[in-house]
Amino acid sequence: MTVNLPGTEEAAEPTALPPSPPDVLPNIETEQIARSSYSIISRPSVGTTGKRIPLLVNLFKVAADATDATFFQYSVTITSEDKRAVESKGIGRKLIDRLHQTYSSELGGKSFAYDGARTLYTVGPLPHNKFEFKLLLEQSFAKCLEAYTSHANSQDALRVLDVVLRQQAANRGCLLVRQSFFHDDSRNFIDVGGGVTGVRGFHSSFRLTQGGLSLNMDVSTTMIVKPGPVIDFLLSNQNVKEPRYIDWAKAKRMLKNLRIRASHRNQEFKIFGLSEKPCIQQLFSMKLKNGEDNDGEQTVDVTVYEYFSEHRGIELISSAYLPCLDVGKPNRPIFFPLELCSLVPLQRYTKALSPVQRTSLVEKSRQKPHERIKILTNAIGNSCYDDDAVLAACGISVNKQFTPVEGRVLETPKLKVGKNEDCFPNNGRWNFNKKTLLRPSDIDYWAVVNFSARCDTSYLTRELIKCGMSKGINIERPYSLIEEEALMRKSNPVARVEKMFDLLSSKLTKEPDLILCVLPERKNCDIYGPWKKKCLSEVGVVTQCISPLKITDQYLTNVLLKINSKLGGINSLLALEHSGHLPLIKDTPTMILGMDVSHGSPGQSDIPSIAAVVGSRCWPLISRYRASVRTQSPKVEMIDALFKPLDNGNDDGIIRELLLDFYSSSNGSKPTQIILFRDGVGESQFNQVLNMELNQIIKAYEHLEEVDVPKFTVIVAQKNHHTKLFQANAQENVPPGTVVDTKIVHPRNYDFYMCTHAGMIGTSRPVHYHVLLDEIGFSPDGLQNLINSLCYVNQRSTNATSIVAPICYAHHAAAQMGQFLNFDDLSEASLTPDSEGNVPIPELPRLHKNVKTSMFFC
Template identity: 25%
Template sequence: MLKANYFKLLTHTDWALYQYRVDFSPEEERTSVRKALLRVHKEILRGFIFDGTLLFTAHRLSPDPLTLYSCRDSDNEKITITIKKVSDLAMGDAHYIQFFNILMRKCLGHLSMQLVGRNFFDARAKIEIPNYKLELWPGYITSIRQHESSILMCAEITHKVMRQDTVLELLVECSRRSPSDWKNVFQQSIIGSIVLTGYNNNTYRIDDVDFDQRPTSTFELKTKEKITYIDYFWKKYQIQVKDVTQPLLVSRAKARNIRAGMTENIILIPELCSLTGITDEMRANFSLMKALADYTRVSPADRIKKLNDFSQRLQSNKAIQDDLTLWNMKLSPTLIEFPARVMRTEKIVHGEKVKSEIGPDADWTKNMRNRSMLVQANLHTWVVVHQARSKTDVLGFINTLIKSAASLNFKMPQPVFYEIRDDRIGSYIEALDRIMSRQQPQIIMCIVPNNRADRYSAIKKKCCIDRAVATQVVVERCLRSKGTMSIATKIAIQMNCKIGGAPWTVDIPISGVMVIGFDVCHDTSMKGRSFGAMVASLDQGLSRYYSTVSHHSNGEELSNDISINITKALMKYRKFNNTLPSRIFIYRDGVGEGQIPFVFEREVEMIKDKLTEIYQVLPRMAFVVVTKRLNTRLFLNDNNPPPGTIVDDYITCPDRYDFFLVSQSVRQGTVSPTCYNVMHDTSGLSPARMQRFTYKMTHLYYNWSGTVRVPAQCQYAHKLAFLVGQSLHRQPNPSLEDYLYFL
């Protein structure tokens, strides 16, 4: 019996509702002000729920459209409110469930919580981390949906990292650090980040910086009147802008906001924007991340307690109970409980057909010791590039590496050592050019002093695009680490995989199988461009892979690329096995909830068309969408459920073939299950066998001797898409396609 972070709706309204759209003239963007302007007319409107745009009521309003007038408190301006009927709603309608969610958001407003972006946060319960000028605001995410047999509310604990500095302070810091190039430095620091504007509690993504405009610049209102930004903020929000020389920030409105009448570009003033979230620089700061994790990594027992406290707040607040009663809604005060299953543990298959049992934590690191790897690649020549000053450490580490590889039956000869004078990027590139012009090593190991991204990218570009050579980049601190033997073993496994070997597999009871993983990552160097990576298995043991990457700027291109790349993978499989696979399993990652219908209509259909062309008759195939980012949490007696836990009822969707799987073991915090949505299935496997097959796939990621959150093929695709999106920004050399060079 498991618990989950869901509360059941015990009773709910099932009468007809009317949905209206509410427009304000002149436009008012602050939701709180819009609600206040409408609240004045509650006698006319009677019982209603309003989210800032949509109004729901059990009474038909007359006349339609209904026009009302209110006066804005801040400036006494007369506002015209137009209420126009959109549709009638009946129980079971998607918008009916939306009504429950809007009602719930209204209830959260009664808890004196602050709306930041789309979620509510408790500013009074904030946790200050003064050493790093950060605040952590605890909050809740709620979502009400129709599940298998009940309407359930998912409630999840979340945290918002609030920085105590403004964008103007960041600007001053950039100009102090780089007086000659401060504009570029500032743009790199701010573009892409999310800021919070206190005057309307909205969050915006910064897309550009306009250095030609100032707060003293003028713009045109909808009334065609011209006004300076300083006067606008004083008149509308009574805010005095102090620095008149600062440039302005540009945030591009989302398509739905433009449809709602918002201008395409939203102009923001740095002084009035607070920074939110954490930068890559902060992520690299181990002590800062540890300080945050102390509060954000919540154990199952603590999470259950916090959810029960939240439920108690809802049950004991009179205003909330009055609202719920008015709409005949009653929430259960306790978390739901339901039965689940745990699959039996797998056996790992090593070299020479030796099998080993896995422990309850799904980790077989100890089982690897003194056991032969499944496939040992033949390594003849390899080179180590290092700085002269670290020669002693490098020699010691290479001896440890050769020794640990020998225990895995992977023969590593002594490498050729190549010394460089300093750690400049140019020194590494020059060394790589010289090495590759003289000889053709199978793999080059670069020992680097730290994790500098630009140096890493330069090495990978040189060896993945210009020349096709596998590389292993090792940070110097690993050479002197306490667990050198363990690090050396992991590096030996990686190097073996990068040149065609494989460390282990699991029993695959079906023959003629091809498993494909797919994921998408954004290109950090070009806005709007993404890279889709596909990785497909080529052998029965699922240990050899073919990979390919393609860039795209929209869903249409992506759908087309996936079907073309699957065709390439099938040709490669036929070359490798002299036959085509009889069953194809496609695990598709990188799909948001809203994109699922598009993926189903476009991608699945295009793949089916391509397969029919190749096979003449559509082969057995399953197409599964993998979702990692979930608010669902599962608990077993105040602890995390064990790896292999399957939930395929109660909290799943009634109109889908879906299931939740906990495949990994988590020692800190609460485990997050992965959701699998089987969108097309002619594989001939029963749901129980499909679940078991999926669980087997999570054992095959060679960078970790344990199970991972998603099928290994998805993890490989993510690793490849991430490498290309972050470092290469171009398609890799085709001659690397048959190797796991991106591990």
């Protein structure tokens, strides 16, 4: 095989380490920007309020001595001997290793950082601009390396260093999931049932902070299919005891693209599908020699069973009457009996976990702060990063100690509840024992429907009425209590819901205030979506679904908090909010937006994404919200329906709805300030939030013929990161209200970490807040205290939430309305591309006018 390395004429200027702050402002197409573009603001100053607290952070200081180190980047392509491109994953690392071993002297003894795909880096240039090598691998692949050198900025330098970490993990045989690495070590396995195993590993990445270059290391978990015999996996995955009960259509979907090792070949193969017939009937063509002299060949059809029995001497015991695995290619099947095949280790399981599996994973993988510190200390000590040739060439060494940093614990906000009483949360928690709700909603005319055969609804309603009385809610006896007919329990969910509504309609004399719905299962109940759609979209009635395992006063109180919020009541308010003294908000009409997009699970690439935006109402309150939800293209993160002009000139977008509702609910006040909280976007998308989504909001405002555009404060909240805060002198989680805005934050941009909730299980994860824009002009203390306070206004909770309530509400609204559509049916029928290749996106049913302004998502 031949390896060519054509180079460029001149090398770029060198880039020194440690690198300068990264540029997190990606370019954006000019036609997407309606107005002058916004730039991400720099940090104005740091906060000062709160009690000081010494903390440790899982960032490890990195020293870089080789300040003149220059990374050179090479583009990699793989071709076979006949010059055809080779896309096979896994061959790249093997070939580059062989290249380095075989031609080390010709390559100047350089060590490589290779990403396993199309990019290779060296520290300093290779000795010549063009090479031609010949290599021989087991599969006889050839490779061409088309190389170019380029100037690397600081973000590129970080990318190279992260490639080094991945390469080192790959050399140790780890499973790589972005910047997390997982060993095939049974001590790290967590069996969650269903043939699925959690495997603990480590996240490891380089970060630039105010304190310089650091290595971020954290415990990470991913899901894998349980290695071993394929048949054992299928039995466990489908929760059946014998192969004859296996759903083979489901098995085919589950097994596709998984890798197996065949005992009779001692090789690995990828599963393409299943045979149409069982092993003892499945025919394939094979060539046999003719006669004793072997002077010819004839092609005969034999069964897979016959082939293994007569030609391989393998007597099949358990899989003769089962389908075979097809490990071939389209139109070229290769059939293996199931009993000869085992799933190889460390294969990712990308389907959504069931509620039982998720609960098991949480219970078995939780780690207290002191346990996590011990695990990470051992991991960084055994990392061998200082021995890596590429890192050594850069003069990089990693300190083995956690980074100390000073945090501040903000003051806990005081709440107002019923009878003008004050409520003082303790450790981020409070309750309504011997307290009443601030503004209770009476329930005069309501009904109960029961889909569960095990729930005593008479006892349930008596206890609910009694609990409501103690919380200040006057609840009359239900006008109607309907039990589902036993014969209906085997019908499909939509039919069950329709039948229940027929029975309900025949009993009720007017529209009820509330329908309490008792479901047969707590999680993922297939009745939930059709029921919510019927109530909220078609009928327009407030509903509360429950599935109590045990009816307790605390459970009923939690249910009543949700019901009261949905009916327009208020459970509690911030004391400052109640008295009308919220800084920067009390005198200026201010709207708060929470924005989130939820996507289908990794295995559902054709499922539409759900975009949800909640907006505050009833200014000067910041605890009342309504939601607007839309579908959009699968896996698209930017919300495209904030402003949606129609052919008739009207705007059918999300923001128009929320602006008009703010106006009608706030005594005719128009928002002159908008605080926007955006969830779920990474640094590379910050510019799009500012210059695509924010411009849509401005367009929607201007479409209402408003001239004075509001002032905006735009904040991104991130939970999907690996920075953890630990108390330096204690084994417990950091206290609620802990904030850090120095040393470990971005060297230039305006960001901070805040942990607002009481971590009762495992190790708390702070939210990483990024302030992209602040036209309103909050001080750092003012903004941090507002965010801390917004974690105490979630009406469905008596705990401070880990993230601000508007984002919680947006997440709940997207999840609830997403179940209005049966995506399982849609993915097979209406989501097929049209003649131009466009996939139609089904629209969500709109909320009924009776409930569209309610907090139905509570």
